[in-house]
Each structure stands twice: as structure tokens, then as C-alpha cells.
Amino acid sequence: MIDREGELLRAELIRVADTVHPAFDGLALIRARIAEPLRPWWRRLLALIPRTSRTAAPEAPGTADRKAVSQKGITAMTIIRRPARDVRAGDIITADPDHNNRPVRWRVQAPPKVTADGIAIVDFADLTGVKPGVAWFDSHKELSVEPTGGAR
Incomplete structure (x- = not known):
């Protein structure tokens, strides 16, 4: 037996769920994510950082890279x-x-x-x-x- 508060909660959840509209490529994004090799969560965050900022500090202007x-x-x-x-x-x-x-x-x-x-x-x-x-x-x-x- 559902009480009045349960009915109100159910009605509100249905109302909010009806406002959700999936993206047209949502299923493709899910499939791509599942196909990725399993990585620690922090490795996925590193992928979002531009590669130039992976060093501890930026190189000084005019610093030659990989020179003897x-x-x-x-x-x-x-x-x-x-x-x-x-x-x-x-x-x-x-x-x-x-x-x-x-x-x-x-x-x-x-x-x-x-x-x-x-x-x-x-x-x-x-x-x-x-x-x-x-x-x-x-x-x-x-x-x-x-x-x-x-x-x-």
C-alpha cells in the first residue's frame, strides 16, 4: 500500500523524468566508452588536460627542447x-x-x-x-x- 507521500514522490519523479531528452548520439557514446580499455579514473582525467600542461612547470621562453x-x-x-x-x-x-x-x-x-x-x-x-x-x-x-x- 502506497501512502500519500509515496504517491507525491512517484508523481514528481515521473514529471522530472519526462523532461530528460537523450542526445541523438547517446548510444554511440556509451558504446565507445564501453569499448575503451579499462583505465583508472584519474587516467581518464589526464586525457582531458592539454598535453603541453602535463609538465610540472612551463618551460621558460626561448628554452630549447631536446637539445644536447x-x-x-x-x-x-x-x-x-x-x-x-x-x-x-x-x-x-x-x-x-x-x-x-x-x-x-x-x-x-x-x-x-x-x-x-x-x-x-x-x-x-x-x-x-x-x-x-x-x-x-x-x-x-x-x-x-x-x-x-x-x-x-
């Missing part, structure tokens, strides 16, 4: 910026971006494995004598590397 930086002195080496998905076997990662760019010496053992979620998994050998490890980065994250065979 010549080091002076005994440790003369070439450091370039390369997306995590593009590092090569033999490259040496020189800074850990996930830990405030602390200096590291990680030799990449093989090309990174990029997951469906956009994560680049990198196997490395720590050149400071610590055992080998695995690091994972957003595949678009720029890493500082000493390239194998010179800057390219």
Missing part, C-alpha cells in the same frame, strides 16, 4: 631530454623525476615496455653499485639521459 647540453670539465658528457617511452637500451638516466630530480646513474637495459595506461616500465642497472631495478614513468614524462652513442 655540453658539460664542462672532467665529466664532459652530453645530456638530452627524452620522453620515457623513447629511452633506448644503453642510455643512462641521470635524474629521477619522481624524487625531486635527485641525481641517479641508471643504465637502461632494454627498450621500455609501455602499458595500455600510458606507463613506461624501464628495467635498469644502477651504476652506483646498487642492484638492478625497475622504474615506471608516465610515458610522456621527459627524462634527462646520457644517450648511448651520442645525442640523436
